[in-house]
Amino acid sequence: MLELFTNTLTLLQTNLAFYVATVGLVSLCIGSFLNVVIYRLPIQLQREWQTECKLLLAEHLTDTNEDDNGTTFNLAFPNSHCPKCQASLKWWHNIPLVSWLLLKGRRGFCQTSISIRYPLIETLTATLSVLVAWYFGPTEKALLYIVISWALIALTFIDIDHMLLPDQITLPLVWAALLASTLNITIEPQQAIIGAAIGYLSLWSVFWLFKLLTGKEGMGYGDFKLMAVFGGLLGWEYILQIVLLSSVVGAFIGSVQLAVQGKNTATPIPFGPYIAAAGWIAMLFGPQIQSWYFGMLQL
Structure with missing residues (x-):
């Protein structure tokens, strides 16, 4: 395992094409995670602010990491699900960019349309990352x-x-x-x-x-x-x-x-x-x- 890691690291440092391609693929996955951050982080912050207000007003407090139904809500939980029908997504529904193309812009269960912003953010993340990787090299x-x-x-x-x-x-x-x-x-x-x-x-x-x-x-x-x-x-x-x-x-x-x-x-x-x-x-x-x-x- 250590030898594989060393060889991969050497290849990243010596082969620009492999390095840039690796950065692009990793960044596509990061772009998928950024979609989660963009949606969930503001909601988490709003709940924290509401709790702080309740504390100042000496009102009954609820857990800021739970939604109105008592379900844990943060960047990791709940698992990815359809915001319309609430069905849990399968792993093949979460492949960056590819899933959106295979599903033809439709959700896998209820067939409602998926905003094009999701694959655009994934593509933007990969594109900017590749540009930086190519411009500065493996540094x-x-x-x-x-x-x-x-x-x-x-x-x-x-x-x-x-x-x-x-x-x-x-x-x-x-x-x-x-x-x-x-x-x-x-x-x-x-x-x-x-x-x-x-x-x-x-x-x-x-x-x-x-x-x-x-x-x-x-x-x-x-x-x-x-x-x-x-x-x-x-x-x-x-x-x-x-x-x-x-x-x-x-x-x-x-x-x-x-x-x-x-x-x-x-x-x-x-x-x-x-x-x-x-x-x-x-x-x-x-x-x-x-x-x-x-x-x-x-x-």
Whole structure:
């Protein structure tokens, strides 16, 4: 067994095609798990908040890990089941992407349609992971950025659904960015600490300036923490790039979305997905973008 593991590890390090293919297959499975996280984590958090409110109000408490019927509910339980007819899924119903194609987008028992978002998230997870693996090769930085890409996908869709960037994901990412600097995977520790602080404060200051001028809250604290992640990974020099890119893309897509949905400009729009997209682009192509930008200034 040890020899098999050693040979596999050697093959991953020496054969780029095998390495990238392995990352793609593993990431497809991770994408399936991310669908679970995206759906279940906000529900768990809501139940925890409800319990805390009951505690403050001295009301009768129920177990936050149980649903209204007393069934355990977390990321692992209950087992995968159809949300319509509640039938437990068979193993062949849970093969990432393949099951959706074989079932022709229909649930295996009640034949109701399955949202195309599930296979899209699995495909997106595999695609982004493969791009990172191919770009950085079999390195520690690639592994770090692949895991961060998974977390960014979960954060993006949770924010779209609930206008929420959970601390359970953002804070570990901040610590991962800082710890990676101490292991010489990314930037120097001093740069990482300063970058995380400036990343956080860049949006924190905008938040309070907007609130003082308008009396309204323009964004959530999760956005600050997500920006701190990229500051800790890349350094303070890339904060402006990420802020500008996320703002431009967010303003354009948000305007189109509001126009299509017929909503007014007062409708809240999650900013986390645009920070995540801009930060991911900066992780791969930040130096090239910086060089292009400063080259344009010198013209």
